[in-house]
Amino acid sequence: MLTILVKSVHGKNLRNFRTFKWNSSNQLPDTATKTFWQVRTLMHQFKFIEVMKMKQYFGELPLTEMKCLYDAPGYLTDQLFVELLLAKQKNIPEDILLQRLNFLQKLTGRRIWSKNLYFSQLGNLNYELHEFRQAIRKANKYSGYVRNSSAVGSKRSNRISIPEPEIVEWSLTEELDFFHFLTVGEFSSGTSGKYLFTLTKDQKSETVNLSRI
Numbered sequence: 297m298l299t300i301l302v303k304s305v306h307g308k309n310l311r312n313f314r315t316f317k318w319n320s321s322n323q324l325p326d327t328a329t330k331t332f333w334q335v336r337t338l339m340h341q342f343k344f345i346e347v348m349k350m351k352q353y354f355g356e357l358p359l360t361e362m363k364c365l366y367d368a369p370g371y372l373t374d375q376l377f378v379e380l381l382l383a384k385q386k387n388i389p390e391d392i393l394l395q396r397l398n399f400l401q402k403l404t405g406r407r408i409w410s411k412n413l414y415f416s417q418l419g420n421l422n423y424e425l426h427e428f429r430q431a432i433r434k435a436n437k438y439s440g441y442v443r444n445s446s447a448v449g450s451k452r453s454n455r456i457s458i459p460e461p462e463i464v465e466w467s468l469t470e471e472l473d474f475f476h477f478l479t480v481g482e483f484s485s486g487t488s489g490k491y492l493f494t495l496t497k498d499q500k501s502e503t504v505n506l507s508r509i
Contacts, residue, residue, distance in 0.1 A: 297431045301331070304360045307422030316341045320427055321367050328434050333364050337423040345370070346407070347417045349377055353384070354414055364425055376400055376474050383478035396478050 301322070313336045320331040337344050348365045351357040357365070365371055372378070380397060398408050407413075477483050 299429045301427040301429055302360050302363075302425075303427075304358065304425040305423070306425075310336055310338065310422055310424060313338055313424075314340065316344070318367055318369055320363075322363075322427065324429070328432050329429055330432055331427065331429045333367060334426045334428060335364070335423060336425075338420070339423075342370070344423070347421055349374075350409060350414050350417065353377075353380065353409075354411075360427075361425065364427070376404065376406075379475035380478060382475055386479050388479060393478060396481065400472075400474060400477065 316335045316337075317332055320333050322331050323329075324331070335341075335344065339347065345365070345368050348357065348361060348368070349371075352362060352365065380393075383393060394409070398410075401408050472483060
């Protein structure tokens with residue numbers, strides 16, 4: 297049994313669309329149901345999520361879409377975007393906040409946002425959004441009963457346990473305070489000449505001067 301909880305449609309009728317699903321936080325505990333979002337759109341999943349983030353940043357995201365975005369993959373772990381929304385509440389002039397955001401996007405290798413990009417993406421944005429609740433079967437409980445020892449296979453092993461090769465990945469990176477930079481224009485308070493050091497095993501160390509930005 298599949299129940300539609302909410303539905304939202306934007307743009308033209310879809311053809312040759314892509315379908316994405318992720319879990320909803322609107323679950324019913326202690327019930328044999330699951331709740332999930334289903335999105336149909338022409339965009340790839342993470343491009344769709346990015347455009348919805350842009351809609352939220354520029355203040356035009358409806359409530360249903362906002363709930364869906366909160367549950368979307370990677371939304372809550374996007375430190376830059378979350379701290380951008382917090383910085384927006386500080387009533388910083390829009391052009392200054394966007395300029396600082398663009399610098400951070402360039403620094404972190406992201407696409408540079410602009411009003412022109414936003415409006416061009418809106419022209420290609422078509423989607424159907426549903427929140428579904430579905431009944432699921434209860435899992436069969438395991439009784440622990442075994443007919444005999446042969447039912448669980450041989451207890452002997454002729455294989456020699458060889459440990460998997462260790463993969464060494466290490467880095468030394470100073471975490472950036474995005475919120476402080478977005479609101480103040482510096483990466484640290486009370487310290488001049490701030491530097492970011494990045495050191496990896498396969499690359500030489502890189503130093504980026506972040507002072508007086």
